[in-house]
Amino acid sequence: MSLDSENQAGNMQLDQKIYPPLNHIPADIVRANDYERVAANFIPPDRLAYVDGGSGHNVTLRANVDAFTKYSILPRSLKDLSEAHTQIQLLSQTYSHPIFLAPVAHQKLVHPRAEIATAEAAAATDTCMVASTLSSFSLEDIARNTHSQSWFQLYFQAKEADTHALLQRAIRAGYQAIVLTIDASIQVPSDSALKANFTFPDDMQAANIIHQSSSLTPAAASTNHKSIFLRYMQTAATKERVQKLLSVSTIPVFIKGVMSDEDALLYQSLGAAGMIVSNHGGRTLDGVPACLTVLSQLRNAVGKDYPLLFDSGIRSGADIFKAIALGADAVLIGRLQVYALSVAGALGVAHMMKLLKEELALCMAIAGCASIEDIKHSKLHRNTERQ
Template structure:
């Protein structure tokens, strides 16, 4: 079967993967309302394309924290990728590098920062969970820095793990042949089976619930790397993040896996962008499945987007080739959306290119 869009990998992954693994990747929290809304909210934003503009040449290149990338589409951190495919994070790293874009490696990767660095050149960010044992955190951040990672994406929406009912039903745990590689030598690499979700028990035991804004400042004392705060959904927190020294903000609801009934990230984006007043870049994570989604996010002020589930589903289906294809398909769709909207570069994408349900009725501007 010829794969023509990103979403088609989902069904293939579902066939290929053990139920426990597929459900872990695919599910959201509780009623999964936000999981649906992450997609549905994009569908309620419409285009106002401009015509008769010479779109023979389209430039999608941009810079993120000073690093040049080929397009504003990057790879989000997703845990335990070797559950999807034996090559796991190696394949994802190589695919992102080939696409000329950034990969974010999860703290809970099944390949270590050193292993991912060994796959060759590429711009990589490291997603950080703060453990109760701060020595562990310090060590990990130093290792990421030494391995050539360029930024820390600090996940701030997970003082406790969201209630993911399929993981409870399946008694999810990391398959016995795999470990959380970054913590292997620290006796934190294994996940015990539990009466409910093994991951939820692991988080309850290891992740620091006291994490607060002062820790964002503490992190800056142990690393020179820029810190992106991942998991912001309100203007209030965006302003505090800037005061706390964040180099950027990732609007994320953790793939709808934490608190259910938070808005879709595309719905929260504009409030966050307005609150930052252009002082730091804002990125969007969650629900992106089409090039049109990428355009909508940029029109609402995002500097770029991150994709999560499409990467693991494509990885499960076709390994590295699948991840390359996902990045290529999104790139091609985004380029076409730009052309058909009359935008030749990212700077030409404006708020006037879209209409949302919260817009006031328009009065035509005088030409």
Template sequence: MILGHHIDLPLGIAPVAMQKMAHPDGEVGNARAAGVAGCIFVLSTLATTSLEDVAAAAPETCKWFQLYIYKDRALTESLVRRAENAGFKALVLTVDAPVFGQRRDDVRNKFSLPSHLSLANFHGELASGVVSEMGGSGLNEYVVSQFDATVTWQDIKWLKLLTHLPIVVKGVLTAEDAELAREFGCAGIIVSNHGGRQLDSTPATIEVLPEIVKAVGKDLVVMLDGGIREGNDILKALALGAQMVFLGRPSIWALACDGQRGVEQLLELLREDFKISMALTGCRTLADIQATMVVPESTYRRLK
């Protein structure tokens, strides 16, 4: 059980923007595939399918909504209300992107959202807003102009007054921030470095997971994303205290390969790989997975 909802696999699909750029199935393909696998699907604010359309297309899937806080707080509140009305089960607040990191490929390629697509959760200029007006990255210009870079922990209080949905904070990398998430009433955290795309030299999420679990693991649902590629990656994260993991890039690669069917195949491969990893480490149930099964590389360096 995760936040009161049964899942068949301790694995979910992380929020990724603009999925129709990978395949026409887009967010619906990933959401439906997650439902088939019994996984959680997290829809990005910057989706190319609206949250209402995703809800209608994948009614059996447990869906969470990833939220950025906009400078226009009324717009942010509208997104929260729509998520509630569409049956989403949690809000995932991304807190590690007050600005976007220096994405040089986007700048060099002058990234813009293709003209046949839109940010489907919005209307008017905001729907087609990922278009560069200064010759650089349209996405970066959108973030600078729209996202509120002044957000603090106090805004969790504001958000909690708006909604009955549990709030999960995504982008935690220290025990201190995890403790603040607990203090301000969050239901869970996702240990995440935003796919390694925000700031060079930040630690891998698996490295900081143990100290975070030690600090808040008894009080919050601790989850992790980043670097999940095989079944034994899931096992390692669970052994070090995560209750579930999320993956982002692999779901988009699979979507690009074969739409919804590609993502279904990916999740089934991961399920079987995870089961084999459990069997070969002597684990009959998730409760059998123990921290002693994972020995960090640093341990061997100390022994030299």
């Protein structure tokens, strides 16, 4: 089904179901993660299988979510919360809360206004949005609609000139930081997406790179095992590529997709402004560890003052609290963003962010934390493993 076929009578009823009026929030959405349940009524089954899925058997995807259940928040009393707030500072910039909108590609799969609607929600909720290289609208169009702090997520392109052209466009458009994703040169579809026969519609194009010529060699486009390595290396992060990008960027560069101590220390030594602990929401190699299980280890490796963000598996304000308590300075929200966008466009994403901020504030109040810094000094209860 084409997302641009609303004028076709055969699709009108389905389109109205997928794209409800932007001024309507379903009455049964009372928690941020309710959007995950409700979104199934607004996204066609094959696309839902792609959005919901990770890679392979979804082992890592499930582990990302389940990891949060291993910790509980300890209530504290006799704390003065009269001046409590959720502000954070990253690289001398102040953000009103530590919840960012993660880069999510091809948002037109779930809503015709895609990243433009998401950008409007970011502006309405004073949220930093990270725009994707593979967005349905151009990075310039997105920047014009955020009206707030925004970052740009960058993939290495096969041609260095194309990579650096994207970087310069982002800088000119006013993005405050680059998020260099290094863990997704190759992605493996989930079994559920394959069984649902999901394919990208012919008119689903990445607006930022639509004018690039095909840059994969014939060998890299084939399917034998040697070509897998060739394809990987054409767009993979290498030390040389990262150093070159860091040297030419005039805005801070964060590295997204870090999961090991060794990589963290190497990127830090190369001059990366910060890192994002992420396994791409379980969408790369199935079976890698849940992000939450390596977060404290990476925080210890890079030191307490180095900017360290987190994504993968967050579904609630309590999850955000736990991630910060285990070492994150801020978190990025991916799937919940897409679910909310599918249900009610900009209003849905703004409402989802409102709920997350309220859920986080409630956790802070009960835990006696008057600031995000207080969360970092709080202790979580490690739950006993079920027998």
